[in-house]
Amino acid sequence: MSSWFDYTINGLIIGNVYALVAVGLALIFGVSRLINFAQGSIYLVGAYIGWVAVMQLHTPLPLTIIVVAAAAALVGLVIERFGLRPLQNSVRIAPLLATIGISFVLDQLVMLTFSPNPRALPSQLPDVRFQLGGGTIGPLDLLIAGVGITSALLLFVFLRYSKLGWAVRAASQDRDAAMQMGVDVNRVNQAVFGIAAALGGVSGMLVGMYYNQIDTAMSLQATLKGVVAEVVGGAGNVPGAVIGSLLLGLVESYGVAVFGTSYRNLFAFLLLVVVLVLRPNGLFASTRQAPPEPLTGTFIAPSRPLRIPRWALAVAAAIFAVLPLFPVSFYVLQTLINAWLLGMLALSLTLVAGTMGQVSLGHAALLAIGAYTSALLSLTLNVPVGLAIVGGGLMSAALGTLLISPSFRLRGHYVSIATLAIGEIVSLVILNWESVTRGPIGISGIPPLTLFGYDLISPSSVYWFSLAVMVVLALLQGRLLTSHLGRSFRAIRDDDIAARAYGLSLNRYKSLAFIFGGFAAGVSGGIAAHLYSYINHETFNTQQSILALTVVILGGLGNVVGAIVGSVALVGLPEVFRIAAEYRILIYGIVLLLLVRFRPQGLLGTI
Amino acid sequence: MEKQLHSMLSLRGLTRRFGGLTAVDAIDLDLAKGELISIIGPNGAGKTTLFNLVTGLDRPDAGTVSFEGQDITGLSPERLAAEGIARTFQLGRVFGNLSVKDNVLIGAHTRLRAVKPAVPVIGPLLELGLALLRPSSVRAEEERLREEVKAILARFGERLLPRIDQPAYSLSYANRRRVEIARALALKPRLLLLDEPTAGMNPTETAEMQSLVAELKAEGLTILLIEHKLEMVMRLSDRVIVMDEGKKIAEGPGEQVRTDPNVIEAYLGHGLSGTTEQESAA
Numbered sequence: 036m037s038s039w040f041d042y043t044i045n046g047l048i049i050g051n052v053y054a055l056v057a058v059g060l061a062l063i064f065g066v067s068r069l070i071n072f073a074q075g076s077i078y079l080v081g082a083y084i085g086w087v088a089v090m091q092l093h094t095p096l097p098l099t100i101i102v103v104a105a106a107a108a109l110v111g112l113v114i115e116r117f118g119l120r121p122l123q124n125s126v127r128i129a130p131l132l133a134t135i136g137i138s139f140v141l142d143q144l145v146m147l148t149f150s151p152n153p154r155a156l157p158s159q160l161p162d163v164r165f166q167l168g169g170g171t172i173g174p175l176d177l178l179i180a181g182v183g184i185t186s187a188l189l190l191f192v193f194l195r196y197s198k199l200g201w202a203v204r205a206a207s208q209d210r211d212a213a214m215q216m217g218v219d220v221n222r223v224n225q226a227v228f229g230i231a232a233a234l235g236g237v238s239g240m241l242v243g244m245y246y247n248q249i250d251t252a253m254s255l256q257a258t259l260k261g262v263v264a265e266v267v268g269g270a271g272n273v274p275g276a277v278i279g280s281l282l283l284g285l286v287e288s289y290g291v292a293v294f295g296t297s298y299r300n301l302f303a304f305l306l307l308v309v310v311l312v313l314r315p316n317g318l319f320a321s322t323r324q325a326p327p328e329p330l331t332g333t334f335i336a337p338s339r340p341l342r343i344p345r346w347a348l349a350v351a352a353a354i355f356a357v358l359p360l361f362p363v364s365f366y367v368l369q370t371l372i373n374a375w376l377l378g379m380l381a382l383s384l385t386l387v388a389g390t391m392g393q394v395s396l397g398h399a400a401l402l403a404i405g406a407y408t409s410a411l412l413s414l415t416l417n418v419p420v421g422l423a424i425v426g427g428g429l430m431s432a433a434l435g436t437l438l439i440s441p442s443f444r445l446r447g448h449y450v451s452i453a454t455l456a457i458g459e460i461v462s463l464v465i466l467n468w469e470s471v472t473r474g475p476i477g478i479s480g481i482p483p484l485t486l487f488g489y490d491l492i493s494p495s496s497v498y499w500f501s502l503a504v505m506v507v508l509a510l511l512q513g514r515l516l517t518s519h520l521g522r523s524f525r526a527i528r529d530d531d532i533a534a535r536a537y538g539l540s541l542n543r544y545k546s547l548a549f550i551f552g553g554f555a556a557g558v559s560g561g562i563a564a565h566l567y568s569y570i571n572h573e574t575f576n577t578q579q580s581i582l583a584l585t586v587v588i589l590g591g592l593g594n595v596v597g598a599i600v601g602s603v604a605l606v607g608l609p610e611v612f613r614i615a616a617e618y619r620i621l622i623y624g625i626v627l628l629l630l631v632r633f634r635p636q637g638l639l640g641t642i
Numbered sequence: 643m644e645k646q647l648h649s650m651l652s653l654r655g656l657t658r659r660f661g662g663l664t665a666v667d668a669i670d671l672d673l674a675k676g677e678l679i680s681i682i683g684p685n686g687a688g689k690t691t692l693f694n695l696v697t698g699l700d701r702p703d704a705g706t707v708s709f710e711g712q713d714i715t716g717l718s719p720e721r722l723a724a725e726g727i728a729r730t731f732q733l734g735r736v737f738g739n740l741s742v743k744d745n746v747l748i749g750a751h752t753r754l755r756a757v758k759p760a761v762p763v764i765g766p767l768l769e770l771g772l773a774l775l776r777p778s779s780v781r782a783e784e785e786r787l788r789e790e791v792k793a794i795l796a797r798f799g800e801r802l803l804p805r806i807d808q809p810a811y812s813l814s815y816a817n818r819r820r821v822e823i824a825r826a827l828a829l830k831p832r833l834l835l836l837d838e839p840t841a842g843m844n845p846t847e848t849a850e851m852q853s854l855v856a857e858l859k860a861e862g863l864t865i866l867l868i869e870h871k872l873e874m875v876m877r878l879s880d881r882v883i884v885m886d887e888g889k890k891i892a893e894g895p896g897e898q899v900r901t902d903p904n905v906i907e908a909y910l911g912h913g914l915s916g917t918t919e920q921e922s923a924a
Contacts (some may be wrong), residue, residue, distance in 0.1 A: 518773035521752060523751065538720050539720065
């Protein structure tokens, strides 16, 4: 039996680890107003460098820490120099997308180098426990606490007394003024990314030792936890990040004590959503301030979309429609069916992220809601499959919009964090709500597609069905964009303050965008469920959200035709070149990075 | 106080603090229907913050705002836009990726009737349905508004009409200011707040803007104007209010304010002509 004392110690130790990640995030946010989604990947890299040092090089512990810190700092410097510095003068969405891309590239590189299987990372410390009050404490706990406190002190001294530290503080208060006073902002950025990465890397190593296990799933978790702690403490507020981390550690630890381990993450994300809704500037923000006036249209890249004549679109649609009449292989049809399903998801995301400017990172959750609803309707209530899919779409529209609504008052990076967290919450609820979702076992034996009593079994019929559904959704979305709603969505994206001053309610129009987009994603998920015949809580994961985001950027934000072209390209090209599955995510990440850097408006242009 | 009964907009003790700084300090103001009042004062005097408080983008720490006798303190900007309060922004907040036409159409958003049914709860869903189905009433309203947009843009001569389908990000700074004013006019405002409409404009452009504002005033529009160019202020204003460090330090007809020692001290410094001051302010 563990005592409350043990839970408190455990919470504080984990909080200390989160603090190392969160402080780095806070430093970076302070200087560049950027939430670094790659922070968790550096943490992952740190854990694996630690593993190499301990298992291959047999370094003693102090040297291990130094090696990890130095190597992670180097990764941070490379990210800053080659990933972010070229984007300094570009639109606000660019660095956000870049850190997401970098994160996926790093995670995949680690996964390809070390395989996704978990590894043991021994702590190199004697395995003894000291009796202390009502509980016990081990040398590793003390080490983590020691590293946490030492880093905090070093950071304090650096920021307070060194010249570069002054520059960092000046740049985070007013970047332009600091630049005018001769502060070299590039050096400040370098320093901040280096420090943040070193702290993150060491944190990953310590967590690996604490649980004696490292695996590639750590990355996303660390990013999320670090961001939760940072937002709770107030973005950019370094002491706030430390307090937020300890608070998060305690909340999780007590939550686990009362409800069990599988709820750990749920508490973290609920804490995030509650803080974002009630105190979006963090617990310690003192003054409310009107946000500074932005320059015009700086969120997305301005561009003139390519006008494709209607007849060309009609011809293209006709060619794809008659394709199954020709002797094409099953493989080609299968690939295109996947492209149509992804196309529906991309239509949804391009509306929400492109037209409305809400860069959702949890879009796969909408697929999951649609898939589970459709599967359960047809299995348990014997609803005809065609209707069940529509039900899935409607449920995804309603539930998705309801879940995402707390984020309607947020902007930019915060929307991405909130949607990422909400996506995780959906997946955790599916995992834990066994009476409805059948929990980890998943749902099997989902009936195949039928329409008006006819079974759609043959590949061509499935192909036609999914193509037809996607085309209808695309036509509807195109019509929506030319209406006053399309205009209103885009106005809110470009400048939500000016939009409100002209009577556009953010809640109303963001809801409408998510209702429309949620329906398309839910239908896609519903169709997928009946095609796969088996789904579980991992069928629709973050990788699909990122794939959809890459498709949307590739096609051009908000561009309906672009979403479909992007889907065909990103599903089709890897097949054409026969790229092995494990390299695909890596390639999606690299494509995303290259696009953000060299063609932010995508192939067909932003609408 | 009887003045308050007839006034369109009246502020009483309006105060807004940021930390230790009082950006707007107990401001009283009455604006009668059809009147044009200019607010002048050095940069950082709290003029834009005052606009934010009146238009609901910021909430006062103390004091009240009433519009046509109705207390509107702390209402959302969406509500106030629907009440007929339109504003332009100091830095030209146009919707960069929208065409000039669409920018101005957003101004007419609160007037949409056919596509924005005022039905509780299911109103938004009806709106979505109407946007997709587009019955003839919706098409007719949209068509009528498009014609109206052209008429509004025609007030700016040949400045905007040839660019009606161009995205706003491609416009010059001065044209963005014009688009902002066109957007405000599309709302058919009862009260118009203009925040430095001539910032960044050359003398010819400033003169054009001045005659446009004079026209709007002659049409009976009630206007609150923030402006640095004193000549324009003197010509257009029925009254001038001078702010410094959040406080109102003078109020009255232009000529009177111009010679007020407090104003000279706080705002004009030593030069009275205003021309040198204009340069540094712009």
